[in-house]
Amino acid sequence: MVLLKRQLILWVWVSSALVVYSLPWRVSCPTGCVCQMKPWFSPQSVSCEASTVDCNNLFLTQLPSPLPPDTHTLRLQSNLLSALEIPLLHTLPNLTELDLSQNRFSCVRTLTLTQPQAASLPSLLSLHLEENQLWFLPPASFSSLPALQELFLSHNRLFYLAPGAFSGLGLLLRLHLNNNHLTSIEPRWFTDLGSLHSLVLGGMGLKGLTERALEGIPGLKFLDLNKNPLSVVQTGDFRDLVHLTELGLNNMEELVAIERAAMENLPELTKLEITNNPRLSYIHPQAFLRLGRLESLMLNSNALSALHQHTVLSLPSLREVSLYSNPLRCDCLFRWVAKEQPHTDTQMPQAVVVKPDPGTTCPAAVGTCWF
């Protein structure tokens, strides 16, 4: 009997725990969709229960109806939508997240109505448009969404963004543009993005950075440029981004060199990752200037035969340099590491751990270095 009671208590406890994850929401729900209260995380990672209409994978060619007026999250992923009936959306004053990924949008005007006088979606914080067929963004493409904090445009066909494409999005925190066909970064795209923290520009055709390309984004903290055909990181490419904390330059097939002062005055940068670039053989001894807080320098799987001692000495907060899978040449260039590990030389910052491949032992041979 006691056992039975315990089981009952356990059952009640388990089922109430399950219920937390999707509570019924008694509204008239569009045919084929599921209307529930579901946990939702805001762009600042605050969670709440959100009235959610889930209409994913339904071959929809137009918005379902009737949509409950207090819809918070509307999921329309994997349908056949190419236009939205905007007036219908405007009956949802509390719409906070809209997922339109994997649809057939090719033109942003069919999405948001860009006329300045058009009614807006005042509560929308998060808009998903991944895997559509957008190829062009006109000026102020999303200005009818003044509250927007996250905009996901990955895996479209974008090859042209007009100057001011994102104007009106002064509260945007996160912008994903990866896997499109853009070949250069224009500073004029980013005017007005005063709150932007996180920018993903990986997997495109970026061959270089236009001068001052990122200067219009004063608050930028995370920048991802992975998988672009950049061949040289040039002097001044990353300069004066005073809030940048992490930078990734990984998986670049074409990258061969990092020039003098390629990274300069990035006072909050703590992690720099330059890995898996099979042709990267040269980092100028003074490539990194005024990176006062850099702690972690990841240089694995490149084609480096050397890392100049000056590079390490110029980084006062450095704690770790990782150099696995590089064809390091002991004879001339790398012997300072062999000589100075562990912590013998007065010049070497005490705490730095340099990690070449295990078994790299360097005889103190003399050679000629090429830088």
Ligand SMILES: *[C@@H]1O[C@H](CO)[C@@H](O)[C@H](O)[C@H]1NC(C)=O
């Ligand atoms: C929108 O949210 C507000 C505040 O929570 C609420 O008072 C209002 O009734 C909601 N509007 C609709 C149409 O549900």
